[in-house]
Amino acid sequence: MNTHVHQYQALVRREFWEHRGAFFTTPVVILTVIIGFTILGLIWFYYIAGGTRIVTDEFTFTGVGDLVRMLEDTNPQDRAMAINGMLYGSTVVFNIALLFYVFFYFLGSLYDDRKDKSVLFWKSLPVSDTKTVLSKWFSGAVTAPMLAWVGIVVTQLGLLVIMTVIAWTSGASASNLIWGPAEPLQIAWTMLVAYIVQSLWWAPFHAWLLLASAFARRAAFLWATVPLVLVGFAEAYLNYSWNFFRLLAERIGGGVIPLQLDLDEDVHIGIMNLDPERATLSVDMGAVTDLLTSVEMLWGWVVAAVFISAAIWLRRYRDET
């Protein structure tokens, strides 16, 4: 029992070592860029655009100090909107990047080591192929989003610290102006739940990529995409319907990521309750339970289990010569 846990730990750590560039460096770069551009923008405000005056009917703008005063003058509702909206906005970059690097991680996960023959080294160790495949699923579905989540939390803190410094330098009260309306904990918790639930929702999608990766002798990307397109068109041709494509779109585009926030449409998005007054999302635990026990979610897991079993079988019995 203990050795099993040990082996899973080692396998997950191995995936991290190999994909450190995607899993760790990418979030670090994103957060550096967001924080960096924010600071650069402020420097521009302070020094270069210091003498610029923007005058409209509603406000006069001559520098960062005016920005702070603008924030002071707005009503608390709009202030919360502005601050939390900005904080949520910064998560979008992480969401999009995560989607891409997890996609390519899965595509290569059971393919790259066969291509460079290092699979022969991995297979010379007493680790079952079931553990190998499951550890790869875990890495893409849990390790990667969790590290992106840490990136999000650090980014939020960085942005709040910057805003605090600005408020201070302008002689405003940071606790009133920034920390009162800001909801960093709420956002962190929401994103954490969202990432976990989203990975569970995407399980069949991830498992399909694992299967394509285990199956492909070359061009894993094509094996992952072309069959789906063919099935979709076959349905359209034979049955004059687009149900398969709709199913795919709902699965990949569906779920809970706040990326798909549509502020106009509904105040209840997936598992989130939107509070339009403060521009925050809160996790609706009842909705989480509903989603986790929904027929769609359970079917997704059944399909994922089939794909993952097939990937394990291929990994175990595929002869590479």
Add this chain to the structure above:
Amino acid sequence: MSAIIYAKGLRKSFGDTHALDGVDMDIQPGRIVGLIGPNGAGKTTCLKAILGLTSFEGELSVLGLDPRRQRAELMKNVCFIADVATLPRWAKVSQLLDFVDQVHPNFHRDKALEFLSKTKVRLDKKVRELSKGMIVQTHLSIVMSIDAKLLVLDEPTLGLDILYRKDFYHNLLTDYFDEERTILVTTHQVEEIEKILTDVMFIDDGKIVLDATMEDLASRYVEVLVVPEKADAARKLGPMNEREVFGRHVFLYENLRREDLNGLGEYHVPSIADLFVAKMREGAPA
């Protein structure tokens, strides 16, 4: 003592070609067995079957386990180096040690560190930064630090320069091999392993055409250098093979009584390479 590898009637075909065509094996502990054959003879397929990396028909037990069903369990006591340079290129040497240490119950990290300290391999280097010879040294250091009962080597020194090749087998013999371990090795460079083998098997067209201990070989086969005048007499004794070296005829005999050799010329045990060539020609249609 039960066999380390026991195989009966192993078969595997790719379409029309028989990679394995009824292979039998019985390898006992404490042996160093060379599996020798031309390209495409079935060597690698045979090793893959033993390691549970390919499907096959027939009966096969390795350390009493079925490689088809109990591969992960089997790998606790079997090590293999298949081909040079199969170590993952992205990994640091220290990471490889950490990983193997964590997943392998029979790995001794301190031993591996000691082996590596005798080489130029540095722990913080990535595999891709090492030369081919250093990669093999790293791999060998890991493998030699695993308490395994069976070590399988498939062309472990292919493409290495001669210094590394010499060291490879020297280290294997002095620091690793003992009477409880068994080594099964395939290679093209027969001369290099000739002196360390205890047993030799020839494989051709998926069949084992020779399976003998080195002592057997010495009593069964003899090579005689014959001057041209006596060549006809030598031919009458039914040699397996005849070749000419510097004007003298070299005849290779199987199961020839030593007294029949009297006066033909000086004789000795043939090298494995010469025996191999003779055996392959014998099997080939004239």
